[in-house]
Amino acid sequence: MNTKYSDLIDQTYYFPQEEFKLQDTHLKFHGIDLMGLVEEYGVPLKFTYLPKISDNIGRAKDWFRKAIEKLDYKGSYNYCYCTKSSHFEHVLNEALKNDIHIETSSAFDINIVEKLKESGKITEDNWIICNGFKRDQYISNISKLINTGHKKCIPIIDNYEELDLLSEKIEGKFEVGIRIASEEEPKFEFYTSRLGIGYKNIVPFYKQQIQENEQVSLRMLHFFINTGIRDTAYYWNELNKCLKVYINLKRICPNLDSLNIGGGFPIKNSLAFDYDYAYMVEEIVNQIQLACEEAEVDVPHIFTEFGSFTVGESGGAIYEVLYQKQQNDREKWNMINSSFITTLPDTWAISKKFVMLAINRWNDEYERVLLGGLTCDSDDYYNSEQNTNAIYLPKFKKEKPLYIGFFNTGAYQETIGGFGGLQHCLIPQPKHILIDRNTEGEITTKLFSTQQDAGEMLNILGYN
Template sequence: MNTKYIDLIDQTYYFPQEEFALNDNKTLNFHDIDLMKLVSEYGAPLKFTYLPKISENIQRAKKWFGEAIEKHNYQGNYNYCYCTKSSHFKHVLHEALKNDIHIETSSAFDIDIVENLKAEGKINDNTYVICNGFKREQYILNIARLINEGHKNCIPVIDNYEEIGLLSEQIDGKYKVGIRIASEEEPKFEFYTSRLGIGYKNIVPFYEKQIKDNKNVELKMLHFFINTGIRDNAYYWNELLKCLTVYTKLKKICPTLDSLNIGGGFPIKNSLAFEYDYQYMIDEIINQINKTCAEADVPVPNIFTEFGSFTVGESGGAIYEVLYQKQQNDREKWNMINSSFITTLPDTWAISKRFIMLAINRWNDEYERVLLGGLTCDSDDYYNSEQHMNAIYLPKFKKEKPLYIGFFNTGAYQETIGGFGGLQHCLIPSPKHILIDKDEDGNITSKLFSQQQTSEQLLNILGYEH
């Protein structure tokens, strides 16, 4: 009878997979990282970032777009931008920028990061800096400073009717802009139209009123993004077609318009059963743009994307130890981890996001059905559903045999939403964070990026004297 954890995984999914394999059928490897060795060296809980995966995903996307452009004889070029809000960390930006990419920003302090990267020689004046978001005074001032100091490839994407005037007051001379389309949301949403950008019907009138006769403003880009991301469904293709209709109308009256930004939204792997045909989607997007522009008799635009989660998400992971098991009734067993889901993986409770979850060790032990609970005294601090399941199955809890579990592809948003380095719910400390890389010979290396938070750090934030 197949009662071992390894049997459960093997009969439920195709396993091993590209990034997951086992050491002697006992412990889990992730991208050739021996996770039990990592735990032995650094302890748990811990978070880690596997830097080479960032470059790998960037190069994958560049390859897919390059092949689609060649296949359809597409006359525009492709520009990969990294959406910094997914992870602002220096080690992430430095790894991403090894791949000849550009940057998308969303707030004032992002520009300070851009200037820091320029000072270090990681980017230059030819790097596109696409400035999205609702722009208030400090963001306007920082964008203006960047442009005034010579960064002519900084393109603020206009989000509302006031921003042209606000930017023109601060920028010396000519500058480029984009316009963001306020896309219509899926019918199941609580609202009809995105709060970001300017409505489809208002784009052309806005251009004619505020940009057409303004000698200092050059419209270069139309920006399109929908909240559900790039999916092969009728909703996405309909919204893309509406966007292209606006683009062709605008292009006919605005010769300087030459770029279409289709935003981000590539999904990342959240289950061992994950399937998504990236090449098909890119191929069809390029095909649709080509066809629509040919029918309207306008040149095709240069393509920009702003991939955030796709860039950095699959590089991250978190490892916890199961401390204790609580049998709360005849059906529910709670495995208590030595950290908190609310503080370390906030998307699991905030938006019910699922990550790949697997045992790190004891794959040859019998399994049981459990729920996972965090340490905070909050009823929402739990994780109880894996993809396609209503519960989680893990090797049976045995107090004398430590059990470690890993959550994978957690590299986007979790640190910033969780408040890295700040206060944590119930004062549960943030775990240590490890950076993992490969040396010139291809050997795995690791180093400590940040220690687990101490009580002194939290008390200082709270204003207590020592």
């Protein structure tokens, strides 16, 4: 009988995969000895594998380059990193090695941009695309950036008041974009995105506030789909509506030359993940070109703002199963030595699934379990894997420690979880490891942050 955990994975998925391989009974991730990490640093721990950031940027650039060459597309392609996915310096440092641009979401993002300019990692040649709802501090920071000479900074107008607020602060001429308030997916709780300006209102807005305004010129139209870039009738319909707006604007606005395709690529959330990135890129470029040719207008330069796709697949978390609780005839709870709510908040906030695999004991028999976190909150659990609708792990044995890994967790989890601050039920934040490769290709590790201790939390709470 095939009762081993390795048999289960082999029967359920194509395995091994590019990033996941087995060495004896232990899992390796991009060649990283995960049990070695456990033995050196202990658990729980989180890690960031920096080379994956550059790898994904390179892949996307290559897909667009090939599509543009194949279709003889006359516009250029510009890769932007959406900083809200992860603001950490080590992430930005790695991403900026790859000739990319930056998309910001709030006031303090601009302070990060200024720091990166001081260190020479961002120059006047980098586009800074400023999204989000803008009020005093964000407006001031954007204006300061432009006033000090960064002309490749484009505020994306989100509402009718922002243009006047920017005009009051910015000295001289500047360029803007306009964000389209796209219609949400039919199953969404409301009809139209709260962000941006409605399809029908964009041309009138341009005519009233920009067309005769000598201080401002329109450079970019911004199109964002909350569900990301997916091969669905909904996505293609929204893209075509966006292109109609672009064409109508282009006919009356010669300065308009760029289209920002917001919404990112999906990332791997299961070993059964299947997505044809190259096809999607080619079809997007093709649809833009066909619409513009039919309307007899110049094609736009294409911008994308990939956040999760840039950094998501670089992250992981490793836990130990501390104990198993048999709560009834069917439910076995494996208790981890941390909390899902605090370390992987998307698992409970939006029921997001990550790739989850045992780190060790792949030759042991498996069992069906539920995973529980340490907080005294009924929502602190993880109970199903994508495509299998259950969790199977090597059988719990008190004398044989079991370690489990969650992978592709690098986007949003630290900022949503409140890195460095209070954690639910005061469960400490795990240590965080940075993993890189040296010039010889050898794996290197560095401790980025230690596990929180009681003193740090008591200090935040005012006890020290």
